Amino acid sequence: MYLLKNSLKNIGRNAGRNLLIGIILFVIIGATAVAILINTATKAIIDDYRTRFGSEVTLSLDYGKAIDGGAYTDTGENGLAVTDITPAMQLEFAKSPYLKETRMTSSTMANVPGLKVMEDSNDNIYRVWLNGSNTPTISADFINGKRKIIDGDIYKNENDCLISKQIADKNELKIGDTLLLKRGSSEYTLTICGIFEDHTMDGVTRHPLEAVNPLNNSNNEILTAMETAEKIGVESLAATYYLKDPSTLDKFKADLLNKGLPGYYNVKTDEAGYKAVVGPMENMQGITNTFMIVVLAVGAVILLLVSAMAARERKYEIGVLRAMGMSKGKVVTGFAVEMLLITVVCLGIGLGLSALIAQPIGNSLLQSQIELAQEAAKNGLVTVTTIDTGALAAAAASTVTALSEIKIALSGMAALEISLVAIGLAIASSLIGIIRIMRYEPMRILSERG
Amino acid sequence: MSILELKNVSYAYKGGDGKVLNGVNASFEKGIMYAVMGKSGAGKSTLLSLISGLDLPTEGEILFDGTDLKTVSRDAYRAKSIGVIFQSFNLLTNATVIDNIILSMNISGVKGGNKEAAYALLEKVGIDKSKANRKVLKLSGGEQQRVGIARALSHAPDIIIADEPSGNLDGSTEDSVMQLFKDLAVKDNKCVIIVTHSKNVAACADEVLSINNGVLSPMKRSKLLK
Numbered sequence A: 001m002y003l004l005k006n007s008l009k010n011i012g013r014n015a016g017r018n019l020l021i022g023i024i025l026f027v028i029i030g031a032t033a034v035a036i037l038i039n040t041a042t043k044a045i046i047d048d049y050r051t052r053f054g055s056e057v058t059l060s061l062d063y064g065k066a067i068d069g070g071a072y073t074d075t076g077e078n079g080l081a082v083t084d085i086t087p088a089m090q091l092e093f094a095k096s097p098y099l100k101e102t103r104m105t106s107s108t109m110a111n112v113p114g115l116k117v118m119e120d121s122n123d124n125i126y127r128v129w130l131n132g133s134n135t136p137t138i139s140a141d142f143i144n145g146k147r148k149i150i151d152g153d154i155y156k157n158e159n160d161c162l163i164s165k166q167i168a169d170k171n172e173l174k175i176g177d178t179l180l181l182k183r184g185s186s187e188y189t190l191t192i193c194g195i196f197e198d199h200t201m202d203g204v205t206r207h208p209l210e211a212v213n214p215l216n217n218s219n220n221e222i223l224t225a226m227e228t229a230e231k232i233g234v235e236s237l238a239a240t241y242y243l244k245d246p247s248t249l250d251k252f253k254a255d256l257l258n259k260g261l262p263g264y265y266n267v268k269t270d271e272a273g274y275k276a277v278v279g280p281m282e283n284m285q286g287i288t289n290t291f292m293i294v295v296l297a298v299g300a301v302i303l304l305l306v307s308a309m310a311a312r313e314r315k316y317e318i319g320v321l322r323a324m325g326m327s328k329g330k331v332v333t334g335f336a337v338e339m340l341l342i343t344v345v346c347l348g349i350g351l352g353l354s355a356l357i358a359q360p361i362g363n364s365l366l367q368s369q370i371e372l373a374q375e376a377a378k379n380g381l382v383t384v385t386t387i388d389t390g391a392l393a394a395a396a397a398s399t400v401t402a403l404s405e406i407k408i409a410l411s412g413m414a415a416l417e418i419s420l421v422a423i424g425l426a427i428a429s430s431l432i433g434i435i436r437i438m439r440y441e442p443m444r445i446l447s448e449r450g
Numbered sequence B: 001m002s003i004l005e006l007k008n009v010s011y012a013y014k015g016g017d018g019k020v021l022n023g024v025n026a027s028f029e030k031g032i033m034y035a036v037m038g039k040s041g042a043g044k045s046t047l048l049s050l051i052s053g054l055d056l057p058t059e060g061e062i063l064f065d066g067t068d069l070k071t072v073s074r075d076a077y078r079a080k081s082i083g084v085i086f087q088s089f090n091l092l093t094n095a096t097v098i099d100n101i102i103l104s105m106n107i108s109g110v111k112g113g114n115k116e117a118a119y120a121l122l123e124k125v126g127i128d129k130s131k132a133n134r135k136v137l138k139l140s141g142g143e144q145q146r147v148g149i150a151r152a153l154s155h156a157p158d159i160i161i162a163d164e165p166s167g168n169l170d171g172s173t174e175d176s177v178m179q180l181f182k183d184l185a186v187k188d189n190k191c192v193i194i195v196t197h198s199k200n201v202a203a204c205a206d207e208v209l210s211i212n213n214g215v216l217s218p219m220k221r222s223k224l225l226k
């Protein structure tokens, strides 16, 4: 008990030196905590991307394999006679048990007799597009604001559809009105559930010699749910497959081959996109790891130097205590307790402060990550799986939705690790010098003074 | 039986040239005040250090109550059985006077080792409360000397040794300090050993020893009168 009291008093007796040791410890603790925080944050981001990019599968034609496989002809398009992936196959692929989800958009030419359309021309049998989508929010036009629902809501029921404001105005249509859609000899009744403002044709100019074709005007698109589109008929389909678990890629590929995918198609996850976003994060992790090691090493060396100097100063004190009959064990314990008290205070301040700055660090990392993701999307690094079955395939929207928030906090484990490292470092450095002195008899310690 | 007995004690410093003590034989009793005299560098402080249990003799043995110090815990011996007033005080200079005394009491495990007892002890050697709360560093040499005496007495040891205590004291304080030592021997039945250059101090002692060529021998009183 008196040892603890004496250690406590000793801290004040040697305030200057202890302040210096405290500051060094604080810097070590703070820097380590921040490095660990950054690593936790970047790890969260990397993990997020790993599952996201790792799970997004691209199907693409491998020309080399196709030629080796004997698909080469003199007559085929590009000299290749390959089996295209049909919408039916894609829909079949989507049933694979390895998939978490499949995002699909389809387009089909159709006609609504009597409907006034934009850029109409009489020689067209089909004057509107029926575009299906199973995940309405993935439509790029709605994400980037070119389209916006201004009346009603997104389709919920079978046969619900959305039309553009241009078409609604031209035909004085409102929510709840129906459209009679014709495709070949079949007829379907669609109910208008929403009207969207459509700026996709803004600024589009036509060459005077270009043939007028309502199918070239996106205002003439009728949007509906994938199920409705499937029932009516799908001419082209873009599908993006998401695996439940990125590691099941090979199994998924085997499943697709089984379902009729020709062997000369690559089934891949998007590595380039993954690297573009994750690369900088991994770099950051590398930097913070190096930073942490350097801080720890430099800190340990400085701490050792300061402690060595302190030990020389404290030699006399040790001699006096030993002469007074204090045992070696108690002297060492007293000094260790003193250092422990200083370290605990530094840990309290250091960890407390890093808890305060944790979230700002996480947020700024997230911000840079969002910018990276947007950059990547702009550069087309993000996979968009479009499979053209002859007709113009509708482009699925690129779907980089960045993590909207990351919760960063020092885990109890990390705090414990930092505490142990700091305490170990502090006590080891302070005791190394002292234990050397402790080997000598008090007579020698006292007589060597000065 | 003697409280303290030195048998053929020799000591050489590591790295020093030769033996400082060379076959010292002596025995010390309770209730007697001894004075040890000798030229500077004769080995008086060395002898006191060995008696204090700060190191073991290179040869020979020191018996406390019949037991060789080699075979006991010298930490406990220093803490409980002996009180030392060092030539250079050896106080914790960064700590306050009162803290020095209380720490000594704590180390020795003195029952009732409290502030009040410490203040009383300091009062006895002429250190008042306001000085007792100062850092040792801020006291004069004579005052530090007296703090050293208070510390040596703080755990009521059987043996009290002082290394040239008069060196830092003025005439009147010297007298009162010597009276204190004398009382410790006579009234409290302690074994008191004082190293001194002063013939006056030696004259107060019951027995006077002199150290010469590494050997301790009794000194005739008549020599003191010269």
Ligand SMILES: Nc1ncnc2c1ncn2[C@@H]1O[C@H](COP(=O)(O)OP(=O)(O)O)[C@@H](O)[C@H]1O
Pocket: A447, A448, B013, B014, B015, B016, B017, B020, B038, B039, B040, B041, B042, B043, B044, B045, B046, B047
């Ligand atoms: N730490 C030491 N190392 C080597 N020699 C020492 C040491 N301390 C003292 N001596 C030597 O031992 C001798 C006795 O010293 P000391 O006991 O202090 O003498 P005194 O107290 O009688 O003046 C001296 O010659 C001194 O130089």
Ligand SMILES: [Mg+2]
Pocket: B044, B045, B046, B087, B163
């Ligand atoms: Mg001396």
